[in-house]
Amino acid sequence: MVVTASTCCTETVFDYSWIHVVSAYWNRYPNPSSTHVLTEDTIRREVRDGKLYSRRLLSKTNPVPKWGARFYNNLPVKIVEDSVLDPVKKTFTTFTRNLGMKKIMKVDEIVVYSEQKDGRTLAVRRAYISSQVFGFSRAIRAFGIERFKSNGHKASNGFNYVLRRMFPQNQLAASSPTTSVNSQSAVANVTYSDMAVASANHSSTSSTTEALKRTAKISYEFCKGHASKIAQLFSVKN
């Protein structure tokens, strides 16, 4: 059984031109909000049809509590980030996913950076979370979108820090009253957030023994309590 939840869409506006945002993107680590990011490597890169394709490998610390040791060893989490940058259309799309541990939780995230009419840069972010852990669907529903909402500001603050440092003279005048020039300059605007949980039964329907039920209950309790932490761990937005 695979359970998938999706979020749509968190929008963030950066007060910098698209050119500055994509230039800073490659240099956004380290920043004060990214202390959990340990390493960053480009493992593939090429220009195809005028577009820049990159693959990067990131590793993050693994602040998993003791219970986590039941599921997996305590190695840093590895994340693969693919990206396509079109300098003509001025779009930059990143796709991130975690390597390994996908049965517990698979997080796919897509962010599209594009130029707004006012010259600022819009980032639209979508995420998909899925898990094969029995009993996880309710857990996903339990923490669901809240984590993405609550981390919206924090996620862009780290990037804004790097932007300000790299391009101190290039911040665009805020054209929106909700945008200020301090560290809150990114307006994380959850325009629409909903989650659909759909389950697909692939097999194993009749093997519902008591033991399985107990395990499911325990795993549900684990997951419910820590789903948010796991998702935060896998997400590379910060």
Added chain:
Amino acid sequence: MNSIGDDCNELKKQYDACFNNWFSERFLKGETDDSVCAPIFKVYQECVKRAMREQKIELREIESDYTTASEFDNNNSATGSSGKPQGSQNKS
């Protein structure tokens, strides 16, 4: 930022510097020839791949082709998500 291989840090730094310069001074200005950083990239890659092997990172999965938007959507809808995002197409 550090590399995954401790001994690759210096190579990574050199490559990143080369790339950043190429990216802003050439690529964003319309030049698509990326051969200027190719030599340092090659050496850096050998180092990183070695470190990845040592750390038993699944190379097979990493060596697949790049994810694309359509493939990304397919993969995710195939898992049974009925939560097709709305309004996400208006940005591309």
